[in-house]
Amino acid sequence: MASQPHDSSRHDNTLAVIRSLREHGPAARVDIGTRNGISSATVTSISADLLQQELITELPPDVSRPSGRGRPKTLIHLDTEAACVICVKLSINELQLVVGDFAGQVRHSEHHSVATLTLTPGDLTALLEEKIAAVCTTALANHRRLAGICLAIQGVVSSHSGTLIWSPALSFRNAPLSPPLAERFGCPVLLENDANCIASVLATQPAYAGYPNLVVIMLGYGIGMSVMIDGVPFVGANGSAAEFGHSKYQPGGALCACGKRGCIEAYASDYALYREAREVLDLPAGDSAHPSEQQMQALTQLAMQGDPEAQRIFAEAGRALGYGMANLLALFNPDLVLITGSGVRGYAAMQESMQTALDEALVSELIGPTRIVSCPWDRDMTCLGGIAIALQATDSQILSAS
DSSP states (O other): OOTHHHHHHHHHHHHHHHHHHHHHEEEEHHHHHHTOOHHHHHHHHHHHHHHHHSSEEEOOOOOOOOOOOSSOOOOOEEOTTTTTEEEEETTTTEEEEEEEESSOEEEEEEEEOOOOOGGHHHHHHHHHHHHHHHHHHHHHSSSSOOEEEEEEEEEEEEOOOOOOEEETTOOOHHHHEEEHHHHHTTSSEEEEHHHHHHHHHHHHHHTTTTSSSEEEEEEEESSSEEEEEEEEEEOOOOSSSGGGGGBBTTTOSSSSSTTTTBTTTTHSSHHHHHHHHHTSSSOOSSOTOOHHHHHHHHHHHEEEEETTHHHHHHHHHHHHHHHHHHHHHHHOOSEEEEEEEEGGGGHHHHHHHHHHHHHSOOOOOTTTTTTEEEHHHHHHOHHHHHHHHHHHHHHHHHHOOO
């Protein structure tokens, strides 16, 4: 029993070394120790173990030293072939599979068009098994093991039980997804809300890393949210916390995809904006219930060019966001609110009415120093977050297996 604290400390320090290399890239042992508060001797010992386990490799010594004095530093980095993880992103009519290596970098990505609303639970499980198995064949040709899988899904999920509770992409509810896939592939299968995946990426970026109480609102087909409290995601009893889009703006108001009326999503999501606009504006042909990026760009452009109807629609969306934001600030008092997602394309057309609604709804003392900023959606961070979550969850298992 006396050796347990030492063993636990050693394990924690080993994880710290791995995650430091994953976040910062190749580094010298002494720099890793300084960054993580670990002695140089301990880092040297840990790195010797990791080299033997083939989880890290050494780069050639750095021979370019301006002073010409001292021994050149030898950098270590993660062996990208040591393991891989797969992130599967399920959204309306689309399935994306991405392979991430042990360093967290994307090595393979593929998209499949799928009529998701026609699937039964059995259909979805069979489809996931088929697509993941095909990707595994490619991934395991270049990596020594499949460490884990992350399913990133729009909607409400229970991460604890691996159960999909509800998603706008699917016509069924309350279906266990993780257990059958974990049995089929012999590895952990995590089920995550897509907004939580995005927040996990943003929280590590230098511009936002100093905000432990962080809220990420994702605008797009739906409205998602992730709440980080002291750097830890708040998911609630069954994973359905932080459903900002399904909090009420106008009871008895517009119909939401969840089946209820008056949700914020029913005014500020892509489908809500397009549903309102198609009645009064000439817009590109297509599925108005599931508008494409081209359709949404056309609508946004009308608003930015001063079309009064388009501006009215985006202003109402901003007002719904503003009142929702007021509730959010009153309840959580976050340091920072980040607004992102593909729907951020129309944020400029919503911002003024959003701020006006926020000022109407909340005294300035409750708004306080909370910053509200938008974050460009120049890449889809969902799968990057899913890869990071899967690696974080399986690092200890990879160490044991090695």
